[in-house]
Amino acid sequence: MSNFIDLFAYEFFQKAFLAAIFASISCGIVGSYIVSRRIVFISGGITHASFGGIGLAFLLGFNPLLGAVIFAVGSALGIQFFTRVAKVREDSSIAIFWSLGMALGIIFVFMTPGYTPNLMSYLFGNILTVTIPELTWMFILNIVIIFFFSFYFQKILYIAFDEEFARASGLPVNLFNYITITLVALTVVLNIRVVGIILILSLLTIPQATANLFTKNFKNLIISSSVIAFFGTMAGLFVSYFLDIPSGATIIFTLVVIFGVARLYKHFF
Amino acid sequence: MKPLIKIDNLTLGYDKEPVLEKVNFEVFEDDFVGVIGPNGGGKTTLLKAILGLLKPMSGKITFRGDIDGQKKPIGYLPQVKHIDRNFPITVFDVVRSGSLMQNPKKVTSAQIKQKAEELLSEMGILNIRNKPIGELSGGQMQRVFLCRALLSDPKVLILDEPDTFVDNRFEGELYEKLRLLNEQHMAIILVSHDLGTISSYVKAIACVNRELHYHPDNIITQEQLNSYNCPIQIISHGEIPHTVLKHHH
Structure with missing residues (x-):
């Protein structure tokens, strides 16, 4: 037990702890929204498209997370535009942006001279190497998301549940959709350092699936999936530290184990 | 007229x-x-x-244009088959969402709550107010959406x-x-x-x-x-x- 306490004396661990809190809250809220609204696939497209921005940043030598933000937000709005205006089927638009982003990323990384040592940490995440500026941005994002979702909670809920009815009432549904999809994109990007591009979707869906076993109320879903995400992340972090295995993958594995146990519990009790 | x-x-x-x-x-x-x-x-x-x-x-x-407290004087009951029954929302919240059709400056949330409860009991489904909509029968679902449509006194x-x-x-x-x-x-x-x-x-x-x-x-x-x-x-x-x-x- 003292081993656990001792860890908190290390600065890298304190940062990882904060990152876990921020990731859990942002993913808890945004994940509940995308799962309820059935836009997980769009979120997957945005996530993977952001790899193009990371590759471009490597090539031109600027902050990879900035590149990821540009590509993530660009693809989020691009998917909406393709679907609404250019009338491409939504699932096809998603697949186009998903694979285009990945393809550009691979080309840019290939063109980057020399070895790109951090690439793996963007693909698979490494919560133990999160920096103070990244934590600051995660903190700001959390504040924005918490305020937006608290202030407009009922409107967001009603639009997500029955968009047509919300439109008929004259709510600015398109504006809400653009804001929320942008928040999804930002959440994805700022949590890339925690579990990586390949695995971030799980932080947005597995805690929610677990919480959804026990609650069918949107507000409770947000709160309980944030809590589950936090415990899963911390447990995964400890396991990865003591077994010396990759943190991102371990966190996801832990989340899946929690889901499995919860599902079995639900079955038997 | x-x-x-x-x-x-x-x-x-x-x-x-x-x-x-x-x-x-x-x-x-x-x-x-x-x-x-x-x-x-x-x-x-x-x-x-x-x-x-x-x-x-x-x-x-x-x-x-002479209807007080409303944006459009309309109550709408959609085809229930378009509703996602797995959405995490309770009966009471669905009914309350009918308030979207009202001018938010002219009604308080207490009034909305009271009206929702009145309608639910009038329709004989006040007892299921906290149920998620996924657990309702077709008839109950229809009643819930009728309550939502009537919430704004259309x-x-x-x-x-x-x-x-x-x-x-x-x-x-x-x-x-x-x-x-x-x-x-x-x-x-x-x-x-x-x-x-x-x-x-x-x-x-x-x-x-x-x-x-x-x-x-x-x-x-x-x-x-x-x-x-x-x-x-x-x-x-x-x-x-x-x-x-x-x-x-």
């Missing part, structure tokens, strides 16, 4: 392809109109236009095929409820594919098939339907439902 809704020479459709052409239609206080027509004839398109979901290609829709209630996926017992109850609301001067627009059932409740029939023909009576013959270019069959409900065919020559 000004109409509640006035549709003036309205043409609308999707992708520059008109579905409805030059529609004129007025709805007054005590109206109870059954909207019938073949699938793809434009019934749903007409509703979408009234709800403001579809921009007219030409012509216009105006609402009587002047006009619009129902899109409420007779699909509902058990017969509730269907009768629903129409009786509509008759009662209509007696209290709420105008009702009821879209249906089952003319036989609704004809004893409605006061007028609007046949929609690219054009709209208004028939100011609830009795309509197959010949009249044909002359309205409205190719639907009148189903008579006897012991065994059967189709009333026109005479063969």
Whole structure:
């Protein structure tokens, strides 16, 4: 037990702890929204498209997370535009942006001279190497998301549940959709350092699936999936530290184990 | 007397392809109109236009602007099959969402809550107020959405095929409820594919098939339907439902 306490004396661990809190809250809220609204696939497209921005940043030598933000937000709005205006089927638009982003990323990384040592940490995440500026941005994002979702909670809920009815009432549904999809994109990007591009979707869906076993109320879903995400992340972090295995993958594995146990519990009790 | 809704020479459709052409239609206080027509004839398109979901290609829709505390004097009950039953939302929250149709400056959340509870108990489903909608039967679901539509005290209630996926017992109850609301001067627009059932409740029939023909009576013959270019069959409900065919020559 003292081993656990001792860890908190290390600065890298304190940062990882904060990152876990921020990731859990942002993913808890945004994940509940995308799962309820059935836009997980769009979120997957945005996530993977952001790899193009990371590759471009490597090539031109600027902050990879900035590149990821540009590509993530660009693809989020691009998917909406393709679907609404250019009338491409939504699932096809998603697949186009998903694979285009990945393809550009691979080309840019290939063109980057020399070895790109951090690439793996963007693909698979490494919560133990999160920096103070990244934590600051995660903190700001959390504040924005918490305020937006608290202030407009009922409107967001009603639009997500029955968009047509919300439109008929004259709510600015398109504006809400653009804001929320942008928040999804930002959440994805700022949590890339925690579990990586390949695995971030799980932080947005597995805690929610677990919480959804026990609650069918949107507000409770947000709160309980944030809590589950936090415990899963911390447990995964400890396991990865003591077994010396990759943190991102371990966190996801832990989340899946929690889901499995919860599902079995639900079955038997 | 000004109409509640006035549709003036309205043409609308999707992708520059008109579905409805030059529609004129007025709805007054005590109206109870059954909207019938073949699938793809434009019934749903007409509703979408009234709800403001579809921009007219030409012509216009105006609402009587003197209704206090409301944005549009409309209550809307959608086809329940379009509702995602797995969405994490409770009955009470669905009913409360009807407040979107109200001017938020003129109602408090306490008033909304009280009105929602009144409607739920009136409909006999106050006991399921905290249930997630995924656990409801078709009839309960229909009642919940009727509560939502009525929450804003609409002047006009619009129902899109409420007779699909509902058990017969509730269907009768629903129409009786509509008759009662209509007696209290709420105008009702009821879209249906089952003319036989609704004809004893409605006061007028609007046949929609690219054009709209208004028939100011609830009795309509197959010949009249044909002359309205409205190719639907009148189903008579006897012991065994059967189709009333026109005479063969």
